[in-house]
Amino acid sequence: MFIARRDPSLAALRRLIGALAVIALLVPGSSRAGAPPGGFADLAERLLPAVVNISTTQTMKPSQGGPELPQFPPGSPLEEFFKEFMERQQGGKSPDAPSRKATSLGSGFIIDAAGYIVTNNHVIADADEISVKLHDDTVFQATLVGRDPKVDLALLKIEPGKKPLVPVPFGNSDDARVGDWVLAIGNPFGFGGTVTAGIVSARARDINAGPYDDFLQTDAAINRGNSGGPMFNMRGEVIGINSAIISPSGGSIGIGFAVPASLAVPVLDDLRKFGKVRRGWLGIRIQSLDTDMAENIGLPDQKGALVAKVDPNGPGVKAGLKDGDVVLKFDGKDITEMRRLPRYVASTPIGKKVEVVIWRDGKRQTITASVGEMPEDPAEQQVKGKPETPKPQAGKDGILTIPGAGLTVSSPTPQLRERFGLDDEAKGIVVTEVKPDSPAAEKGMRPGDMIIEADHKPVRSPADLGKLIEEGRRAGAKSLLLRVENPQQLRYIALPLAEGKKK
Incomplete structure (x- = not known):
């Protein structure tokens, strides 16, 4: 049997390294944003009074959220049959019954002792009434100061009277580093005052939620109802407003997103001053x-x-x-x-x-x-946006085929304008065919696009395009920059011109 021998000096060195590592974790300030030595309890106790639960009420018509009654001649047997069916489906209410109330829950936080509260726009969207419940269960009716759907933020106001409120300050989210500890507090699934901890998982995430996406990503547990709640750094400053999660089940899987404070603060300042955002x-x-x-x-x-x-x-x-x-x-x-x-x-x-x-x-x-x-x-x-290459081939009625690009273009006849919904005043040439798997298809071109420029020169006929393609190839250019327009967008496309190998 082979028994490993322990080197006494090596064992002593290992013990020393382990002891130093423990000391480094315990020494205050040894990590810029490390977890507090005693946990998060003191921080949570200080911050919880600033976080509120938000509930909204929306008036919904009986037809909302369910099938509508088909239209039949008045008094017909089918009308009576379907009316009875709809009443059963809607809990005994007919389509002519009074409107009902729908409620939803979210989170928010106090930023000013005068009663200003921040939440997400989607929390209060279409709400008829907004209620705010403080940490001590005091309830206030809130008014909407302003909202910004593009960044998904809303500013509310309550009248606290003599009730003292506990506001929290914003921090500099640009200083947040991947790996920094964060604390999230909110109202998930209606369980108010819920505290979760995690780290900043990533920065500057674009999740296609709006034109100014710049989300902080965190693995702190965020669920339905957390929307509008704050994300704190270890100094108790708000560095993000929790807004979205990615989850196949609807629950937290450790991928949550928050609007960074650096993006939110100017928006909230404008909402407070003007009731809208001036960009x-x-x-x-x-x-x-x-x-x-x-x-x-x-x-x-x-x-x-x-x-x-x-x-x-x-x-x-x-x-x-x-x-x-x-x-x-x-x-x-x-x-x-x-x-x-x-x-x-x-x-x-x-x-x-x-x-x-x-x-x-x-x-x-x-x-x-x-x-x-x-x-x-x-x-x-x-604007969101190989084979042998023969010469462009001119056909009848102003049609040009560019086999190497997989593209066929034509002069914009009245029939083509009507077919593709093109404006009568639109200038250029129209794409009539794009072959699958061709260079043009790979660049996103499609029938109905209008080519209005090539190499920054106006294109008024298929012949203009053919001439510029040949000039580009003779000059050794690898691509031709096209300016392409359709009723939905305008964009530039670099169409490859390189000759392929002959078979």
């Missing part, structure tokens, strides 16, 4: 860059936001922005991803003059823009 605006439509686009315009990487269209009446055109520019930096902030630009612009004070670094004609340029106020229907939005 900065450049008046541009933007889209992301792919590898082919970046290479086509000479950019060394895919960072930046491509300007698909400049509003003729917006601040961008006054600043000198043009279609096809790429915004690389805005007010000193690098645009590492396209979706960053709308948030930066929206959070900029209205009227502020900012430097905008752009890529145009193969080089960086700097212009100055004065940020305007976003209108109700803003123009700035995100």
Whole structure:
């Protein structure tokens, strides 16, 4: 039998390392955001009075949430039969019965002793009445100060009278690091005053909830009813408003999302001052860059936001922005991803003059823009968007086939305009066919798209496009930058031009 021998000096060293590790965990301040030595009890006791339960009441018509009564001639036997059936389905109430009340639950927290309370917009959306229950079970009726569906925030107000309220401050969510401890308090499934702990799992998450997504992700347990509740750091500061979870079952699986305080505070300030949010605006439509686009315009990487269209009446055109520019930096902030630009612009004070670094004609340029106020229907939005290559083949009636791209285009005849719902004044050529698995299909082109520019030159006929394709191939270009429009969106597409190998 083989018996391992223990080296006394090695064992002593291990004991020393273990002791030092324990000391490091116990020494106060040894970790910037470590868990308190005694747990979270003291912190939770201090914060619980600031967190409230929110219940809403909404008036619903009898037909809401269930099938409607089919229409039959008055007095017909079928009318009576279906009326009785509907009454049974709706608990004895006929479709003509009085409206009923529906209730929902959520969370919120006090930010001002004067009675201002923060929650999610979706918690109070369409509510007729809003009630707020404090930690000591005192109930107040709340009024809506303002709400912002784009960031999913709402500001409420109660009149506490002589009742003392315990507000909590906001912290700097930009300082939060992945791995920092956080505490979530809320009203999950109606169980008020529930405290859960976890860490910041990730930052800057985009879950397609709105145009300014920049969520903090946490593994602290968040469930239905936690919406609108606070996420605290270990100093007791609110760094996020719990808003959403990802779960196949509806319960927490450790993937929750919170609106960061850095995004929420300016919104709440505007709601308090104006009852609505006033956002900065450049008046541009933007889209992301792919590898082919970046290479086509000479950019060394895919960072930046491509300007698909400049509003003729917006601040961008006054600043000198043009279609096809790429915004690389805005007010000193690098645009590492396209979706960053709308948030930066929206959070900029209205009227502020900012430097905008752009890529145009193969080089960086700097212009100055004065940020305007976003209108109700803003123009700035995100635009979401081999085989042998024979020459383009011209056919009858202004039709052009580009086999290497898998694309067929035509002059916009009245029949095609009617077929694809195109405006009579729309200029360009219309895509009539896109072959599956072709380069054009991979770039998202589809029948009904209108090509209005190629290589920044107007396209008014299929022949114009064919000429520019051939010029590009002769020049050794790998792609041709097309400006494509349809009734839903406007975008740029880099159409590959590389010749394939002959079979």
